[in-house]
Amino acid sequence: MxxxxxxxxxxxxxxxxxxxxxxxxxxxxxxxxxxxxxxxxxxxxxxxxxxxxxxxxxxxxxxxxxxxxxxxxxxxxxxxxxxxxxxxxxxxxxxxxxxxxxxxxxxxxxxxxxxxxxxxxxxxxxxxxxxxxxxxxxxxxxxxxxxxxxxxxxxxxxxxxxxxxxxxxxxxxxxxxxxxxxxxxxxxxxxxxxxxxxxxxxxxxxxxxxxxxxxxxxxxxxxxxxxxxxxxxxxxxxxxxxxxxxxxxxxxxxxxxxxxxxxERLEDFIATKKANYHLYKELLESNEKVELMEFKQNIRPNYWFYALNIKGNPDIQLFIHKLQAEKIQTRPIWGLIHEQKPYKKSQSYKIEKADYYVNHILNIPCSSNLTQEEVCYVSECVKELL
The missing domain is CATH 3.40.640.10 (Type I PLP-dependent aspartate aminotransferase-like (Major domain))
Structure with a gap:
């Protein structure tokens, strides 16, 4: 099948x-x-x-x-x-x-x-x-x-x-x-x-x-x-x-x-996304090449998007294409706005961490109808293809 x-x-x-x-x-x-x-x-x-x-x-x-x-x-x-x-x-x-x-x-x-x-x-x-x-x-x-x-x-x-x-x-x-x-x-x-x-x-x-x-x-x-x-x-x-x-x-x-x-269903969506987030975290925590980004400790997040921090010097675009071949849609984080054509002349101040994260963050599937089986499959593909 x-x-x-x-x-x-x-x-x-x-x-x-x-x-x-x-x-x-x-x-x-x-x-x-x-x-x-x-x-x-x-x-x-x-x-x-x-x-x-x-x-x-x-x-x-x-x-x-x-x-x-x-x-x-x-x-x-x-x-x-x-x-x-x-x-x-x-x-x-x-x-x-x-x-x-x-x-x-x-x-x-x-x-x-x-x-x-x-x-x-x-x-x-x-x-x-x-x-x-x-x-x-x-x-x-x-x-x-x-x-x-x-x-x-x-x-x-x-x-x-x-x-x-x-x-x-x-x-x-x-x-x-x-x-x-x-x-x-x-x-x-x-x-x-x-x-x-x-x-x-x-x-x-x-x-x-x-x-x-x-x-x-x-x-x-x-x-x-x-x-x-x-x-x-x-x-x-x-x-x-x-x-x-x-x-x-x-x-x-x-x-x-x-x-x-x-x-009417928002809290159910959040509960599902929370469960899937923690399942991803459990499945990926043994892999030293990736880290699932934490949410802050003093909040109840809605767990909207999951962000993988890929260690080392990753080729994010290549990794996206590899996962796409396995029928998994992912995306990089946004290009920094101060580097976009309409804003290149705008003032910026000490941009450092954003420079790191734009080259290391990958968003992975996070829909509220994502199944546990799909979370497991995505996790295995991430570990195998990195």
């Missing part, structure tokens, strides 16, 4: 999703109006213990609106990570601002120590504004990414943001369901701590709406205005009166219906 292909990360749609989507179709509420949008927003808010959320077309749209409402605009700067997907950074340019790229730490997330070093060594704080000594521009925000379901060191980063009057935007697009189990933010979910938080429901995320995203905000008025901007900034819906430059960023009712069904 021919072995079937094992994908990296695919949706798991086996609950009430079809029922809810069918109901939305039958009711003919398929666009950006309909009861499922409100239900999905309410259910996610209850899950992460906040009052309200705003559903949008994508995580990228959410970051764009969060930057706008943070007051980031033309000529400003934003501190962010170089080790991330480029969709986390592009919205900074959408608003006319410039990124300043920082290194990661050993969690693959933004390094708070280097962020603070950069501010102390390269900036001046005067009259409530953080000024970049090189560019003479105002740094207005930090945009940090919770990578692979791991969590940023929000205690240190929020202390920095508060000290220097910076807005903090949490890119929690990979971390829905992850929360802190001790420390100042014990019990708080990713996306609920900064001034804004953003989730993504792309097809490869832990739960999906086929696309789509969601925004959270510490300030209710900020969230209300984000909702207003996401629906073309309508002041008078009958007479087409608009009070600002708005965006067509609202989630559709069909997407929300899918999301309601997916959210």
């Amino acid at each position: 021919e072995r079937k292909f094992i994908p990296l990360s695919v949706p798991n749609i086996k609950g009430n999703e079809l029922e809810y989507v069918t109901e939305a179709v039958k009711d003919e509420w398929v666009s950006t109006g309909g009861s499922y949008i409100e239900t999905f927003e309410k259910n996610v808010a209850e899950y992460v213990h906040v009052e309200k959320t705003v559903a949008v077309q994508s995580g990228t749209a959410g970051l764009h609106l969060a930057l706008i409402q943070s007051g980031v605009g033309l000529g400003d700067e934003v501190i962010t990570a170089t080790l991330t997907f480029i969709a986390a950074v592009n919205p900074i340019r959408y608003v006319g601002a410039e990124p300043i790229f920082m290194d990661c730490d050993d969690t693959l997330c933004l390094d708070p120590i280097k962020v603070e070093q950069f501010i102390e060594e390269e900036c001046t704080f005067e009259e409530g504004k953080l000024i970049n000594n090189r560019s003479k521009k105002h740094i207005k925000a930090i945009l940090g990414v919770h990578v692979f379901g791991n969590l940023l060191d929000m205690e240190k980063l929020m202390n920095i943001a508060n000290k220097y009057n910076l807005k903090f935007i949490e890119d929690a697009t990979e971390a829905l369901g992850s929360y802190y189990t001790n420390g100042s933010y014990k019990g708080q979910f990713a996306g609920t701590i900064g001034d804004f938080g953003v989730f993504s429901f792309n097809g490869n995320k832990i739960m999906t709406t086929g696309g789509g995203g969601m925004i959270l905000a510490k300030n209710k008025e900020d969230l209300d205005y984000v909702r207003y901007l996401s629906t073309q900034a309508k002041d008078d819906t009958l007479n087409f009166i608009h009070g600002d430059v708005g965006y067509n960023y609202r989630m559709t009712n069909l997407q929300a219906a899918l999301g309601v069904g997916q959210l």
Whole structure:
């Protein structure tokens, strides 16, 4: 019997999703109006213990609106990570601002120590504004990414943001369901701590709406205005009166219906991914050539993506092709953003660990419908082909 292909990360749609989507179709509420949008927003808010959320077309749209409402605009700067997907950074340019790229730490997330070093060594704080000594521009925000379901060191980063009057935007697009189990933010979910938080429901995320995203905000008025901007900034819906430059960023009712069904199963997804992570760890721990990257000890992660740290001087591309020949899909970590063509002239600061990890990290299959047999097969192939 021919072995079937094992994908990296695919949706798991086996609950009430079809029922809810069918109901939305039958009711003919398929666009950006309909009861499922409100239900999905309410259910996610209850899950992460906040009052309200705003559903949008994508995580990228959410970051764009969060930057706008943070007051980031033309000529400003934003501190962010170089080790991330480029969709986390592009919205900074959408608003006319410039990124300043920082290194990661050993969690693959933004390094708070280097962020603070950069501010102390390269900036001046005067009259409530953080000024970049090189560019003479105002740094207005930090945009940090919770990578692979791991969590940023929000205690240190929020202390920095508060000290220097910076807005903090949490890119929690990979971390829905992850929360802190001790420390100042014990019990708080990713996306609920900064001034804004953003989730993504792309097809490869832990739960999906086929696309789509969601925004959270510490300030209710900020969230209300984000909702207003996401629906073309309508002041008078009958007479087409608009009070600002708005965006067509609202989630559709069909997407929300899918999301309601997916959210019902989120904790089951996390439990499966946790079990598979620990099985991978058990099967691979005897191999000195690889290390399955740990999640932080003070969190309950969602175990979204599993990251193999391949020791020595690996040829990642060759290894990917070898596994592909065994019908196993893997991928390298993202190319560093400060080395990408649109950002080569952007400022970066002491990029060291990211340079290492970009050449050593490989993501292996992690879908929530991955079987234990498939985990064993992937593990054996990894050990045999390295």
